[in-house]
Amino acid sequence: MGSRPAQQFADPFHVIAPTGYAVMQAQVAQGTATAAAPLLTVRDVSVVFGGITALNGVSFDMQKGQVLALIGPNGAGKTTLFNCLSRLYQPSAGDILMDGVSILTRPPHRISEIGIGRTFQNVALFPNLSVLDNARVGAHSHTNSDIISDSLRLPRSRSVEVAINKKVLRILDYLELTHLAHTNVAGLPFGTQKRVELARALATDPTILLLDEPAGGLNHEEVYVLGDLVKRIRDERHITVLLVEHHMGMVMKIADHIVVLNFGRKLAEGTPKQIQNDPEVLKAYLGDTAK
């Protein structure tokens, strides 16, 4: 760590100044923070694995319409928090509220129906299914069918299928995946697989979209495009985004609000500007040598 070039110490986040629009959005989001009730509340959440405390009393609020970035060094507990929101992990303490109601009584498969959709850090697609079928599974939670009408292809089952296809084809189109609809996902390039995962998550009709390192493994241009896409998803589809990302350029550009985790604790919280100038955050990212 100590042998990094000095240049990087001066600018650890490769900061791109927030655009006027993003600043405005952030102000809007902050304005509502005091007025409206938060969409999502994480309250004193702790998670312990054996001896490791992966999360230690983490609290923050997320407002409707925000892009909230969750950042922090490797092992800080970001994915662990996502897995709590998906109910894959049970917090040992604390609560998570959506619209004021605890989600911790729900089984994992009943999370997407209240509007929490997600992607995974290492891409968790269904490798033997086509792009189209992957996205169709995303539409599972807000449709209904039974094995009898599905086996006999009764009108009930057919109309469900029509509705699913209509929604999903539109999403594939939105993400420019239409030409790959019938391709198996296993052989697709990593960047495309990430887009398929995004399509699948959008097909769940999320109110809140959890993106775990969407820029991981993407090249420069792809990251740039992705940043725009995330903002478009927020603005055009009115989806609130919780973003975990190491790519600071992208975070500073699109986030309205940032929560910083370090060793399972919340280190800081604020606007991109505040975070960039927070001495605690700089220290966590650069180690003690930054003093």
Next chain:
Amino acid sequence: MSTVQETFATTKSPSTELPAGKSNALGRNLSLLILLVMLVVPLFVRNFVIFQITMVLIYGIAVLALNILTGGSGQFSLGQSAFYALGAYTSGILMEHLGVNYALTLPVAGMVCFAAGFLFGFPALRLSGIYLALATFALAVAMPQLLKLGIFEHWTGGVQGLVVTKPDAPFDLPISQDAWLYYFTLAVTLVIYITSIFLLKSRSGRAMMAIRDNEIAASAMGVDVSLYKTLAFGISAGITGIAGGLGAIAVQFVAPDSYTIQLAIALFLGMVVGGVGWLPGSFAGAAFIVFVPNLAEEISKGLSGAFFGVLLLVVIYLVPHGAKQVATFAESLIDKLRKT
């Protein structure tokens, strides 16, 4: 807990690595051609061969049922013989003790086995991969012994089993009993094959395949993993039960020792030879388990088992993805020929 992270990182067991292909069915033209051949075949062959082809269809249904479970939902079973036996006895008892029409016994056998499979699916939820295979293995081993139990003897006929009457062709049709049973079986097979394909191509089927490919992602998409896993067990057992009922009618006899673990292993082989997850392959696999043992016996009476093993190894070595691979290859060959 670390399994969660592993699942994110790795793709699943080798059985689910199918060669790329767009569907789990055959094309329409090819399907119709095969159906046509199946319809006229009895006119040209001896009754014994008709009987053998009937058995291929029946075992084909049972292999297809296993394929829905393993290829569809990613769960293993070495216990299919138990559900086959349950279906066979249900049909046999209904026909011989209660005088129910043979055709009507099949839906009952299907429902009884669906219920049994669904219930078995619950404890099976806690097991995965090889442990699930072991639990189903135990079921297969226990079944013949249960059927021999004294308390059921009045109904099951104990060790002796039950003799089942072979049905005549209805409406005084001028065809042999064997030919009639063949057409009846063919009709049942068609219904099961088509509904199975409908199922796999529906919302429910996709939910099962999603579970097969990645349980955690499936549940994050709102798929009730426990429900669809137990449903898959129920459906698979139900279809196997119908095959068992048909088998009882065709063989005219049910006895505990017809349904040993050997049958379960044969069905498993049939699935592998046909191609895991590819429904039409089930019938190719069934043909393999019906005809290849005979072939091995013709090569050498004393060493038929060894020759069967060698033939099996050759097939698995040459085409690890089974009949599905052959079909994919043939398809691409035809495509090439068309272009030139």
